[in-house]
Amino acid sequence: MPDEVLVSPAELFGDGVFETIHLRPSGPFLASAHVERLSRSAALLDLEPLPLDLTGLVSDGPESALRIIRTRRSQHVTVSPIPPDTLRERDAGVRVISAGLGFALGGKPPWSLWEAKILSYAPNFAARRWARERGADDLLWLSTEGYALESPTASLVWLAGSDLCTVPWAEAQILPGTTAAHLLSLAPSVGLRPAHRMITIDELRGADAIWLASALRGLASVTALDDAPRRPSPWTPILRDLLGY
Known part of the structure; x- marks a missing residue:
């Protein structure tokens, strides 16, 4: 048996919310609207609010995909290329x-x-x-x-x-x-x-x-x-x- 459980049962069953944001060289597009929707989604799942700071996030190229993933244990922000x-x-x-x-x-x-x-x-x-x-x-x-x-x-x-x-x-x-x-x-x-x-x-x-x-x-x-x-x-x-x- 592993010493540490990396994924909780709640996360395994999809008990969380996320947002995908269009990341531009100028920063996240419609960031406040997406964060507001993330908060509404989290409230529907009875998730406690967590601080979120997107300041300074920009795309290295013309555009990227910025994702915020909120679970009962944590909150993650990732940046990846937009699929072709x-x-x-x-x-x-x-x-x-x-x-x-x-x-x-x-x-x-x-x-x-x-x-x-x-x-x-x-x-x-x-x-x-x-x-x-x-x-x-x-x-x-x-x-x-x-x-x-x-x-x-x-x-x-x-x-x-x-x-x-x-x-x-x-x-x-x-x-x-x-x-x-x-x-x-x-x-x-x-x-x-x-x-x-x-x-x-x-x-x-x-x-x-x-x-x-x-x-x-x-x-x-x-x-x-x-x-x-x-x-x-x-x-x-x-x-x-x-x-x-």
Whole structure:
């Protein structure tokens, strides 16, 4: 038997939270928003707050991935390269298929942790593998009523006329998207109106443009939804530039 247990049972079972931040030469992008979400996630797991100082952290190159991992025993900060597939999806866009999550709106149990970014990410990665086995790059989860919710690792953003929209996370009981929220806050600067609304998958198919937003991908254009190709949107480079990607 080893003299020291390096991983506690709680950590082994994924009883912790994390955040992924886009690290730039200027420092962590949207650091305060990510730290705030980390605190909300930790509170949902009854984790005690720990001090966190990201001062002085910068990327050695154009960009990196900064991760904060919080468990019941400790808190770790790591910096690593952004995976090539993530960069490719940012530039080339993503093919997305939709699938039911098995929950109705408001139907998740009171102990649900869907609004927290927890370490137990195996189902999220399994969902993406399932999508890739079917010729897509990513998945869009749907409620049993057919409302579009989020992808396993990104928030849904779409354009309807001059409205730049995302899903209201509290109503949908999903993880609040940091990158999506920041993008919507900047929308008026380019003449778009920010909006939070529910949308069915049928309504989404008629949107002027669809994107998946996340810290490392930034804003990835949905190039196909359920095998139906979508036209490139002139708004994609404008909004990516607005976010600084």
